[in-house]
Amino acid sequence: MHYHLIGICGTAMASLAGMLKARGHKVTGSDQNVYPPMSTQLEKLGIQILHGYKPENLSVGADCIIVGNAISRGNPELEEVLNRKLIYRSQAEVVKEEFIRGKKSLVVAGTHGKTTTTSLAAWVCEVGGLNPSFLVGGIAQNFDSSFRVTESPYFIIEGDEYDTAYFDKKPKFMHYLPEVAIINNIEFDHADIYRDLEEIKYQFSRLMNLVPGNGRLICGIDSEAVRDVLQSMKGKLFTKVETFALNEAADWQARNIKFSEGKTFFEVFNNGKLFGEFQTSLIGEFNVRNCLAVIAVANFWGISKEKIQEAFDTFKSVKRRMEIRGVEKGVTVIDDFAHHPTAVEETLKALRIKFPENRIIAIFEPRTWSSRLAVFQEPYSKAFKLADYVIIAGVYNASKASEIGKTLDVHKLVETLKQQGKLASFYPDADTIVREIVPELQSGDVVAIMSNGGFGGIHEKLLNALKENICAESQDSSRTKT
Numbered sequence: 001m002h003y004h005l006i007g008i009c010g011t012a013m014a015s016l017a018g019m020l021k022a023r024g025h026k027v028t029g030s031d032q033n034v035y036p037p038m039s040t041q042l043e044k045l046g047i048q049i050l051h052g053y054k055p056e057n058l059s060v061g062a063d064c065i066i067v068g069n070a071i072s073r074g075n076p077e078l079e080e081v082l083n084r085k086l087i088y089r090s091q092a093e094v095v096k097e098e099f100i101r102g103k104k105s106l107v108v109a110g111t112h113g114k115t116t117t118t119s120l121a122a123w124v125c126e127v128g129g130l131n132p133s134f135l136v137g138g139i140a141q142n143f144d145s146s147f148r149v150t151e152s153p154y155f156i157i158e159g160d161e162y163d164t165a166y167f168d169k170k171p172k173f174m175h176y177l178p179e180v181a182i183i184n185n186i187e188f189d190h191a192d193i194y195r196d197l198e199e200i201k202y203q204f205s206r207l208m209n210l211v212p213g214n215g216r217l218i219c220g221i222d223s224e225a226v227r228d229v230l231q232s233m234k235g236k237l238f239t240k241v242e243t244f245a246l247n248e249a250a251d252w253q254a255r256n257i258k259f260s261e262g263k264t265f266f267e268v269f270n271n272g273k274l275f276g277e278f279q280t281s282l283i284g285e286f287n288v289r290n291c292l293a294v295i296a297v298a299n300f301w302g303i304s305k306e307k308i309q310e311a312f313d314t315f316k317s318v319k320r321r322m323e324i325r326g327v328e329k330g331v332t333v334i335d336d337f338a339h340h341p342t343a344v345e346e347t348l349k350a351l352r353i354k355f356p357e358n359r360i361i362a363i364f365e366p367r368t369w370s371s372r373l374a375v376f377q378e379p380y381s382k383a384f385k386l387a388d389y390v391i392i393a394g395v396y397n398a399s400k401a402s403e404i405g406k407t408l409d410v411h412k413l414v415e416t417l418k419q420q421g422k423l424a425s426f427y428p429d430a431d432t433i434v435r436e437i438v439p440e441l442q443s444g445d446v447v448a449i450m451s452n453g454g455f456g457g458i459h460e461k462l463l464n465a466l467k468e469n470i471c472a473e474s475q476d477s478s479r480t481k482t
Contacts, residue, residue: 003094004060005029006077007068008049009039011137012160012172015147016066016091018045019099019135022149030057030077033454041139041146055080063087066094072166090165092175099133100155100177106297107176109159109207110184110220111200112343116282117184117290118158119318120311122148124294127311128303130154138337141316154301161203163193171203179215180300181207182293186225189340192369192404201229211239218296220289221245242300244292246285252296254288259353264288268295276305280312283322284350322347325459328466330443332358335459338450339368341379348386351448358446362387363433363458365396365451366408372401374408381416384424387448390417391437394428396453430456438465 003020005013008029018041021027029042030050042049050057053075058065065081065088073079081088108118119140125132126142132154134140135147159173159181186204188197208229211217217237221227222245230241244252252275257266266288268275280291291312298308317323320337327333332355338347344364351360362384366372371380372395384390392410401407410426417424427433441447449458 001063002026002028002061003064003066004058004062005066005068005091006053006075006081007031007071008042008047009034010068010070010091011146012091012135013066013068014039014042015135015137016095017042017047018145019147019149020094021045021047022147023098028060028062030054053077058084058086064089064094066091067165067167069163069165069172078166090168090175092164092172093168095135095157096175096177099135099149100157102153103133103155103177104153104179104301105177106154106156106180106182107159107173107178107207108157108182108184108293109161109173109204110182110223111161111187111189111340112346113184113286113290114158114160115318115337116287116321117182117293118156120282120290120315121182121294121297122156123315124298124303124308124311125154125156125301127314128298128301128307130301130303132156136318138321139319141319142314159207161200162190169193171207173207174203174210178207178211180297181211181215181217182297183208183217183219183226183229184289184293185220185223186229187223187340187342188375189370191373191375197225201225201232205229205233208233208237211237213238215239216297216300217241218293219243220293221248221250222289242296244289244296246288246292252292254292257285257288259283262354266291268292270299275299276309278309278312280315282315282317283354284346286346287350322350326463328463329441329469330445331441331466332446333459333463333466334446334448336448336450337452339366339371339452341376341383344380344383344450345385347448347450348384351446352386355446358444359388359442360386361389361391361437361441361445361447363391363393363437363447363449365393365449365453365455366410367396367451367453367455369401369404372396372398372407373404374406377408377413380408380413381420384417384422385420388423390414390422390424391433392424392426393430393433393451393455394426430458430461433458434461434465438462438469441466 009031115138118136122134131152134156243250254266
């Protein structure tokens, strides 16, 4: 078949494009926001990208049009699809029917940690000999890809709670036929489609109810909302539930967590008995929870403790998850996907563990729908407490966000941070940020750039500016010598 994807550079859409091509289908697509890593991945695959959304793009003659969940009515290419009554499907529908149906599917869900946990699960299953297919919302560095298609009966997928398409408003994870589901945590997010936490909890309860009797439901009960949903589903679930936690009594529990020499060491207890001792190069308690969830899945699918640890030893993480993009003049530039206040706080907490003596500069772009809205105004004022210097960028496409609700007041946020004694600044865009902060940077600084988008190419711009300039500490030293 020939599939044409409208919105092909979205993380899930680009991955699906690659999967379809791996299956032997012809694939084309269109998009207007083209940037790495997905654009790079598509180029490597030799998939044609048509720039911009235009009715004439449909002249490629596809058998089926896949409509991304960022595409809405009024899009000229979508309108042409409807006018011509062409066959169209959602990304999640095609994944389900082409790749998941009949397989042993692991769906990794939760507000935070999905991409890292899915990538780790895929690698543990690979080392454990299961040869899984997978689809993840980022580039898994062990595979240098966001997807893989094999003939194995195992399929591992990141389960997004965001809606599926303009014509299908249920979460994407409702399409993924889980044999095993991980519910890592639940918090309020996606303020553009959910009114409150209760609506989100309801959707997760629906996912829990999809797991069959011969499967497993693996739930992180350090999350209060997960505990609430489990309580509400008591007597209604027809599958075995296994819980995991650091701070609550659970079926799987990590204890005696220690951070040393760039690694995290912890003991795992299963039903109160020591299951094993593990270590990982992933930093932060949230990553210990991610590891716990994967250990529970691996145990269910018969992977040995030795193979789990071997996979932990060789896991390379995910691009854009505390990824070091470069070091120039002693300044470490880190790229991270964090956008929810909890994710921002946990990322900075992990960086503080990894770089205990360094100055941490947090640069944040409000880019997701929720981060652009005022719903997280107060939580953001607390999320940056472990940073030494905070820079807030302008709200991405603020005029569009204002159509949904009141936008985040970035100036008020900066003032609130200053009142807390925090060094904080607002700069409208990537170019201004780079121009203003490079003269202030010192050797040993760690710059954590947090955005879920391209952020104006800020990472490379900052590294290039550092190459061309002498950072503040060197300038001071030079002036002293003179």
